[in-house]
Amino acid sequence: MSWTGIQAGEFTTWGNDKGIDIFLDYSAEVISNVSGGERTGTGYNGLSSFGLDADLGQALGWEGTTLRVSGLDLHGSGIRSRVGDIMGVSNIEGYGSARLYDSWLEKSFEAKSLSLRTGLLLADDEFATLDSAGLFFNETFGWPEFISMNTFNGGPSFYVPALGGRLHWEPSEAIYVLLGLFDGDSFDSPDGDDTVNRHGLHWELG
Numbered sequence: 001m002s003w004t005g006i007q008a009g010e011f012t013t014w015g016n017d018k019g020i021d022i023f024l025d026y027s028a029e030v031i032s033n034v035s036g037g038e039r040t041g042t043g044y045n046g047l048s049s050f051g052l053d054a055d056l057g058q059a060l061g062w063e064g065t066t067l068r069v070s071g072l073d074l075h076g077s078g079i080r081s082r083v084g085d086i087m088g089v090s091n092i093e094g095y096g097s098a099r100l101y102d103s104w105l106e107k108s109f110e111a112k113s114l115s116l117r118t119g120l121l122l123a124d125d126e127f128a129t130l131d132s133a134g135l136f137f138n139e140t141f142g143w144p145e146f147i148s149m150n151t152f153n154g155g156p157s158f159y160v161p162a163l164g165g166r167l168h169w170e171p172s173e174a175i176y177v178l179l180g181l182f183d184g185d186s187f188d189s190p191d192g193d194d195t196v197n198r199h200g201l202h203w204e205l206g
Helices: 056-060 131-135
Strands: 002-015 020-035 041-055 065-077 098-100 103-109 114-121 162-172 175-182
Touching (some): 041 056
Antiparallel strands (some): 020 041, 065 103
């Protein structure tokens, strides 16, 4: 099997002196399976993400508190069914829908060496990932397979966050500790049905 692809994206941020930044990002890719796999063909994936980051200390006087509210829209038809892969060829392919995405409130303590974040969280945002892996298309460079294959419906990762909390402690520049607690099923469906939580608004612990 061989495939070719191209991906492009643009990230734009608007800010103001009140500590509020609004962002918009769009990524698109065209990938072709030119031989092998289930069948040959070409697919297109599009991903738009949008939202705001707010420093509530600057905006409202709540020192050490930050807020993020974001949304995600996935669309297109990739080549996963044509390739027959276990891990996805694309790292932006998912169930096509507009949804509430990475959204949380964070409070920092002790000169920002300790912080607590709660809300709709993505474990693959801070746990078991590499910044350098973002250069590559394939899903295997993101949320590790040994975790996704051993957690319910893949765990709290792209493209479905889960209710949870994260504690970050950084006693020095060389050491940091992360602890996370997440809802066990971000899909809220034992059968892995994407439509149950299709817009990210179906919250059910357990």
